[in-house]
Amino acid sequence: MVRIRLRRVGLKGQPSYRIIAADKESPRDGRFLEILGSYNPRTEPFTFQVNEERVYHWLNNGAQPSESVAMLFNSVGLTKRYERVKGGEAAEAVLKEAQEYYVNRKVNTKTN
Numbered sequence: 001m002v003r004i005r006l007r008r009v010g011l012k013g014q015p016s017y018r019i020i021a022a023d024k025e026s027p028r029d030g031r032f033l034e035i036l037g038s039y040n041p042r043t044e045p046f047t048f049q050v051n052e053e054r055v056y057h058w059l060n061n062g063a064q065p066s067e068s069v070a071m072l073f074n075s076v077g078l079t080k081r082y083e084r085v086k087g088g089e090a091a092e093a094v095l096k097e098a099q100e101y102y103v104n105r106k107v108n109t110k111t112n
């Protein structure tokens with residue numbers, strides 16, 4: 001089974017994460033199938049970049065997001081957009097809307 005989860009990167013005490021698709025049994029920082037994006041909780045608000053088209057691909061093929069990734073997806077509206085695509089709305093229109101959301105999102109790049 002494939003999981004969409006976080007992989008920790010960064011220095012000690014300064015974590016940032018990659019959002020990856022990995023086999024359920026592989027360790028947190030072990031083998032993975034594909035890098036889907038990144039997440040930095042140290043900025044205000046958090047920095048979140050993801051390739052939504054690839055996330056939709058993995059979700060359509062049965063991948064399950066971990067609890068933490070599911071909460072992140074909900075906070076940026078990715079889950080609702082995926083449900084719209086699954087319901088029959090054009091993927092191109094939804095991806096364009098997602099792109100506009102990420103561009104308009106104000107993020108201070110200074111870390112805490």
